Amino acid sequence: GDSVTQTEGLVTLTEGLPVMLNCTYQTIYSNPFLFWYVQHLNESPRLLLKSFTDNKRTEHQGFHATLHKSSSSFHLQKSSAQLSDSALYYCALSDTNAYKVIFGKGTHLHVLP
Amino acid sequence: ETAVFQTPNYHVTQVGNEVSFNCKQTLGHDTMYWYKQDSKKLLKIMFSYNNKQLIVNETVPRRFSPQSSDKAHLNLRIKSVEPEDSAVYLCASSQDWGGSYEQYFGPGTRLTVL
Numbered sequence: 001g002d003s004v005t006q007t008e009g010l011v012t013l014t015e016g017l018p019v020m021l022n023c024t025y026q027t028i029y030s031n032p033f034l035f036w037y038v039q040h041l042n043e044s045p046r047l048l049l050k051s052f053t054d055n056k057r058t059e060h061q062g063f064h065a066t067l068h069k070s071s072s073s074f075h076l077q078k079s080s081a082q083l084s085d086s087a088l089y090y091c092a093l094s095d096t097n098a099y100k101v102i103f104g105k106g107t108h109l110h111v112l113p
Numbered sequence: 114e115t116a117v118f119q120t121p122n123y124h125v126t127q128v129g130n131e132v133s134f135n136c137k138q139t140l141g142h143d144t145m146y147w148y149k150q151d152s153k154k155l156l157k158i159m160f161s162y163n164n165k166q167l168i169v170n171e172t173v174p175r176r177f178s179p180q181s182s183d184k185a186h187l188n189l190r191i192k193s194v195e196p197e198d199s200a201v202y203l204c205a206s207s208q209d210w211g212g213s214y215e216q217y218f219g220p221g222t223r224l225t226v227l
Contacts, residue, residue, distance in 0.1 A: 044219060044221055045203075047215045099168050099210055100212070
């Protein structure tokens with residue numbers, strides 16, 4: 001079946017260092033949509049960015065990700081972490097004709113001063 | 114204000130009781146969802162409604178029953194709660210069904226079953 005894998009449960013790094021959160025997926029969908037949702041403490045998830053175009057970089061609020069269909073990946077990156085980036089990040093998968101979105105297990109990002 | 118609203122914010126109850134949660138969206142969306150977020154923060158879809166019609170019903174125990182009176186409202190009833198039902202229940206909406214649309218989440222209802 002369709003699935004999303006986020007290998008890191010927790011990523012801890014120092015402010016100013018680059019961020020990379022891994023996301024790979026398996027799907028039968030021919031035109032998958034990939035998403036990153038972010039959930040800050042005591043808040044609900046909200047969309048950070050999404051993509052369906054192969055090999056095209058998508059950016060929002062300093063974060064970027066590129067969908068690579070050849071490797072089934074959609075890693076989230078940022079050049080310099082900020083304390084306010086500390087949150088739970090979900091990678092998610094869907095398709096134009098899908099009735100639902102499948103979420104990965106989430107990665108906690110903890111940015112230290 | 115346009116958003117997704119949920120009531121109550123939290124609920125504490127005993128095993129075997131019945132509970133109901135309400136969700137309303139003022140975004141004008143056609144599709145609404147119920148998700149369960151457990152203590153490990155796993156986010157799993159339970160139900161999806163499009164224009165008050167059920168379109169997704171995941172493998173959820175029968176004690177869970179959703180209800181939609183119109184496309185802006187989606188409720189969730191749990192007939193006889195069990196300890197494993199303790200979780201945050203998130204309501205969400207999207208412009209339409211189909212996975213390309215952004216989902217907008219409500220603040221959640223935290224259920225604790227004693």
